[in-house]
Every structure is written in structure tokens, then in C-alpha cells.
Amino acid sequence: MKKFYTLTILCLGTLPVFAQDKETGGSVLTNPGVMITIILILLPLLFVVYLVTVKISRLTKTIRQSKIKVDAKQLASDLHEVSSEELLLEVAKRKQALNFSLSDHELTGNLKPEDTKGMINNPVSVDSPRFFASKKKYVKRPEIDPALTKLILWYLGTATFYLVLGTTVGEYLGIKFSAPDIDHVPWLSFGRLRPVHTNMVFWGWSSLAMIGLGYYVVPIVSNTPLASIKRGWYGLVLINAAVILGTYSLMAGVNNGGGEYREYIWPIMLLFALGLGVTLLNYLQTIAKRKTKEIYLSNWYIVSAVMFTIVIALVGYLPFWQNGLGETIAQGYYMHQAVGMWFMLFNLGLIYYFLPQQLNTPIYSYSLGILAFWSQILFYTLIGSHHFIFSAIPWWLQTVAIIGSMGMLIPVAAGTTNFLMTFRSSWHKIGSSYTLPFYLVGIIFYFTGSYQGTAEAFRTSNLYWHFTDFTVAHSHITMYGIIAFMLWAGIYTLVPRLTNKEPRQGLVGAHFWLAFLGILFYAVPLMIGATLKGQLWIDGKPFIDGVVLMAPYWLWRAIGGSLMWFSHLIFAYNLYTMVHKKQEADLKTAVFEELKKIPDTSNI
């Protein structure tokens, strides 16, 4: 965490320096969008200030106490000097009284301790020097149907494959900003690879991982087995087919016309939609035969996400309203709903199960979760057009989108409060867990990233940031900082339970820190550079000046991207060890295995 704070301070340090270079620097800083972003960055800093204050007050306390000690010494020596027989006797008596203590055997007697009811479990002893704090092991859960385990692992495995491949493409694209002549191969050119990257990490990595985790959460909170495992496999094949065919066609130069995340042509996206259809059916049927009376909140979010996404795909791909500017209105709606109603809603559903489960405490407030659910639908559905502020689409529609973006303050505040309050009195668990840091980062980015989205939607911030790399930074903060971190949290929580195998904790830590520092190195320089570039554009400077200005920031982005990419390799290896690692010989387990073979004598 310390590194994070230093980094924030460094970035804060650079921002005003750059801004002061400009004649109109003051106007950047008074822009509400910029101000909100700075406040968001300041929040952790204020927390540091608070911590320092606490430390200082402790220090003063210690100093005051040391003074008391000195006084006490003085008093004791004074007593010694004026001692009389009577006084000494009094003091000795008092000393004896003060020294009285219990013998620790008043209640137990002198019998040896014994755990007759098997209450003590899983004791751990450390017998080697520790360089890293060792984390708690996963807690064994009741056996899961091996057929379901296999299905989930396939979902997660293919998702991880697309994560590694998709971000390799992304990393290569980032390098192309610094070395545009690195290759001259049509299939690898920037314009074709960019949608390959975005679509692969969307529909390949994030979607498959989410649905896979959903196959665990939906039945378990319904307290009933999954309706059909076979249908789960159909979904897996359909979505994989969509991603593979889509990638191939984009590289070959066949795309739908360039709307972001809508680049796959309809026959390919149809496969994806069918995959969602069978998944929806599967989830719904499982919930219909649930053994709990209520429908747990997770299933509100997860099923709605799948239902809504089918609607979104229809609105985006049906041709009846797509001529002229109609295409743009549909595009604004489609691209933003795909992000917020598919990835965000589904992930919130997963977190509402996994987070309380990992903290071993109920969710703070069920009602806040419900408030967030309805307000998200109410406001989020409206905000698509905020990607086209000042464009030729109707002005009222742009205004509705901006108001909707402000409305998002409600569900995001409700959600973040709910998660952080669930963490309350469990903060100490973060240090001893290898999954909880992922949850925490995901939640913090959920707050920061979502509010940044609101700040970007204002008309004034659009002047600075629209069309610049700020958008790229924002989409990575959200899709990576929120979604990917939450998915990793879920995967590291779930897979050891399915397979009874754990990753090496040091490597999970390496994955976490590389990904976390990577996204900061990626996003912060891009945000600073993009703001300066926006200012150049406003000042009417030649366009190429902005390109020259961005060069160092693009380089930083490539460096951050490399860290992120490397962390994915580690993650892939971690997943491999969780699935395929040979069990290490462990004395304890072996002994218990042997003990199991001895006939149970308790009934005799």
C-alpha cells in the first residue's frame, strides 16, 4: 500500500507543475471534472494524513507517559529516604497484596487438556524463516459435483487463455504507439488489431470467467443443484466459437462497420447471444427449483445481467433503426450498456456472494443492495449518449445522458458503502488472506472508476477529455481495475475449493502487485497526458503538437501495460497449479489418511 501512496503523491506532484506551465492553467483545475478526479486521487492521501495524525497523537501520549515514569521514580526514591519502620511494614503488606495472582488451576484442576469433541482444527506451525507473511489456507467446503467442477474449470481455463492472448495483443498495440513501423503486416495492423484486443478481453476473458463463476454462485445461493450441466457445455462452445471466429474475421478485415465492441458481424455475435440464451435458461431453471424461499441478491444481479445483455445485443444488431445517425444513437447505448449492464451488474452479483463468504460475515445491508440494483437500472440505461456530447445527436438526449451519469452516484455510493461496511471489523483479515486484496482493489476502483465516468460526462470535461486517451485510461480503470480484479478475486476463492489445490502464495502476491502497479502506471500518465493534450486542442494548437506531447505518456503506458501483461502470465501459471499441481507430500494429510483406515472405535 505504501507504494501506492508514494505513487499518488508523485502524480499529484507532477500535475500542478505541468498545469502551471500553461497560461490558462487555472481553468483546467477549476473544471468540475478535473476537480472530481483530483479529489478522487486525494482521498487516499487524506487517509494517509489521518494515519499520520493518529501516529503523532500516540507519540505525544508516549512522551507524556515517560514523564509520569520519571515522577514515579522520584516518588519511590523519596519514600526510601523518609522510611520509618511502620511505613516499611505498610509498604511490604501492600506489595504482597498487589503481587497476588491466580494460579491458573482454580477452575481446571490439574488434569491434562483434551479435545474430546474435535473442536481444534487445522493448527499450523511455522518451522522456517518467513520473508513474506504467510496467508490463510482456503477452507474446505462440501464436495462439489465433479461434473460441475469440470464445467467451471473449462470456463475459467478458456477465459484465462483469452486473457493472456487478448492482452498480448493489447500490449503489442501499446508498443505500436512508440514504434509505429514495428511491422507492416496487414493482419497485424493497428486498425485491425484494436478491435481484436477489445472484443477478446470482453467476450472471451471477462464474459467466460463471469459465466463460469456464475455456474457456481447461482446454484449455491439457490441451495439446489444446477438445472443442466449439458447446457452449460453448449454455452461454453458457442461463446468460444464466437470469439475465435470473430478474431479471425476482424484480422481478415471483415467487421461490422466500426462501432466499438460491435465489430463482430451479426452471424458471429448471434453465436454469442445464443450462448447467453442457454445460460439464461440454465440459471432461471436453477432458480425456479431453489430450496430457499427468497431469491438471494446475487441472483437478482446475475440473471438480470444476462437478460439485459440479450436485449442490448438485439438493440445493437437489429437493422430497423440503424440508418444515418440512428446508428450512432444505437451505438452509444450498445457500447455503454454492454459494459455496465453486462460486466458490472454480473460482477456485483458475484461479489454479493463471494465477499461476505470470504469475510465470514453477512453482507452489511441487503436493502442497500436492492437500492443499488433498481437505481442502477433506472440511471444506467439512460447514459449511453454521453459518448456523443456536442455531436449531431439530439441535444435533449445528450442532456438525459448527463443527468443519468449523475444519477449513477446513487447506486455506486450504495454499492461501495455496502461492500466497505461488510469489511468493517474484518480489516485485519486482509493481511492474512491472498484473495481479499483483490476484492478491496476491485471495490476501490468500483468507486473511483464509476465516479470518474460521471465526471467525464459533464459538458465542460468533454472539452478536455473527449477523443483523447483519457477515455482509454478510464476504460482500463473500469474493465481492468474493477472487472478483472473482481474476477481474479472470485477465481482465487473458488478454484482451490473445487480442486483442493492451492497456488503458491508468493506467486499470487506477485500477480496482485504487478497487476495493481501496472494499471496505475498505465492509467495515471495517460490521464495527465490526455488532459494536457485536450488543453492544446482548446488553445487551437496544430494537431501534430498533441501527438508529440503524448509520446512520453504513451511510453509509460507501454511500461504499465508490460507489468500487467507479465502478471497475467503468472496468473495463468497459478491457475494451472490450482488445477493440475501434483499434491505435495504433506505429513499431516498423510497421517490423517492413514488414520481414516483404522476402524472407528467410538461405537464400541
Next chain:
Amino acid sequence: MEIYNNHKILYIAALSLFVGLTLFAAVIPAYEVDQTTVPLPKSQPLSNDATLGKAVFIREGCVACHSQQVRNVDMDKMWGNRPSIAADYARLTRTDVWRNTASLMGSERTGPDLTNIGSRQPSIDWNFLHLYNPRSVVSASVMPAYPWLFEEKEYPYPEDIVVNVPDEFKKGVTGKIVATADARHLVAFLQSLKQVDLPDGKPVPIFLNTNAASAKAEPAGTTSKLNTELDGKALYAQNCQACHQENGQGLVGAFPPLKDSKVVADQNPEVHFTIIMNGYNGRVSEGYGVMPPVGTNNNLKPEEIAAIMNYERTSWGNKGRKVTVTEIKEMFNKTKTAKTSK
């Protein structure tokens, strides 16, 4: 409450709310625009070549970096004469049965906006060179090169378009570099991108003056000298540099140098001015491209032209006489009246 326990009620309620809002914020406005907007009277459908070129534009994913929308804010003035309106996009329909409408409005400006590129950069030679390798004409560019839109020929046919690529960008190519049909179509498409004038009498939408802060600061912060004399270097970079280069030396075999140019150094600025306003094709026989009427295309004001001319006359060792704004205004009005009388 029943909604907590009955999955049918819960999911139907959520879906209805979502679909209702979707109709309100997306489907109905989109459908309305789709049905009601008609193309501007002066707009023309794309030619066959340009249609094929648009397919290349889509195939290569150019929209990832190039927008095609002029927003109604001050800072977008450099991309067009007026803000884009819905009617500008009214001709766009579904590409084919497999592919959606390509409005290509874009969401990033990693590269310049292309709404009016046909007017802003009409030089065909520049476009081919730029596509073959953007860095051959704009050294700081990060745009990908598209050498696969060109082929190598030892003996090109007379009707072939030969591109004079500077040696350092040829990379082992020994023959002539010739534009393929794809490249020709793509350039035809780029040339077709021009803002159409609104019908006479229709009010032109205005650019919002969003730069209030700097507008306020100007009278106080700038001297009277700065007020009358614009930044010639920046204007040169925006309007001329792509061909004549930052160092004023042009590109051998494509764009003539302005450094040590007789026209630029001439005491009488009339030829210099006329070339900027009307273009020039007098040096094609030497292998140089045709100069488009940049001043007219980009709607440059007399003050801006004077600033550009003075920059050219006093940079890179040129020692021409500085022109005055009044002088240029006079010539400017003359050309204008000459044009309208035609």
C-alpha cells in the same frame, strides 16, 4: 414482499423497467432520426470508387483513430466550416446484409478528424505518400503505414500512379512504387469527404464559444502586437507543413521547397498570395505535385494568410519583405469579387 420470493415477478419487473427505458433512451430516438432525416440538397451519393474506398477504410479499421464529426464547440472549428448536423449522415444506410451502417463517427482522435479532409488535404500526391508511410510526410506521425495498398513494378504502365517515396522509406524496394486499386479507391473516398453547404437561407448552426476563460484573458494578457499578428508558425503547421515540411524544404519529387524560393522572396507578394488562394500546377513537369487552393479550401482569413506568408518569408534563411494585413486584404477582396462576378 412477494417480489423477494417470486422469481417471475422479480425478473419481469426488472426486464420491463430496463426495456422501457431502452425504448425511451435508445430505440425510439434512433428510429425517429432514422425515419425523419433527409440528406442535404447539395450532397451527392458516393461515387463507385469512393464506395469501394470506404470499404477499404472500414476493413483497415481507420475509425479506431479518426473521427468524422465536427462538434458544435469552438475547438472543433479546425475540422470544418460548421458543426455537423444529423442531415450530414442521412445518406448512410446498411453496408450489406452482413454488415451494419458505417457512420464512422468514431470516438477517438488519435489522428485528425476526417469530416472535411477532402477540402483540407486535397493533394492526391500527398495522400498516396502518406498512406505508403505517414512518416515520409509527417515525421512525428504514429499512424500505421499501409504498404500493402501499393505494389512494386519495374516498368509501370503510363496510366499507373507512381508514388515518389523518399529513399529512406523504400526499404529495399528497387522498382517503382505503384498505387493499387485499393489505394486509389481509398484516396477517392478521402477526397469525397467534404462538408456540404447548407441550402441558402437555412441558418447555419453556430460553434459554441466554450473558450470563455481564454477569451476573457486575451485583452489583458496579450499586447497589441499579438492582437494584430497571429502565430504564423502554428498556422503554417496546420495548413502547409504536411507537404512543405517543418524545415521548409518540401520533399524531393513531390512538394517543392519554400526555402530559397523565388516566389516566397518576391518583393511583390501577389504571386505568393495567389498560389495560396487558387493553387498551382506550374511545376508538374518537374515532378512536383499539384498545389491545391489551400487558402480557399480552409477558409483562411486575410490576417491568417498574412501571418503564414510572413512566417514563410522570414524563416529557414528566407529574407523576404514582410507583408501587411491591409495589403493582403486588398488582394483578398479582389479575388473574392472576381470569383463572385464569374
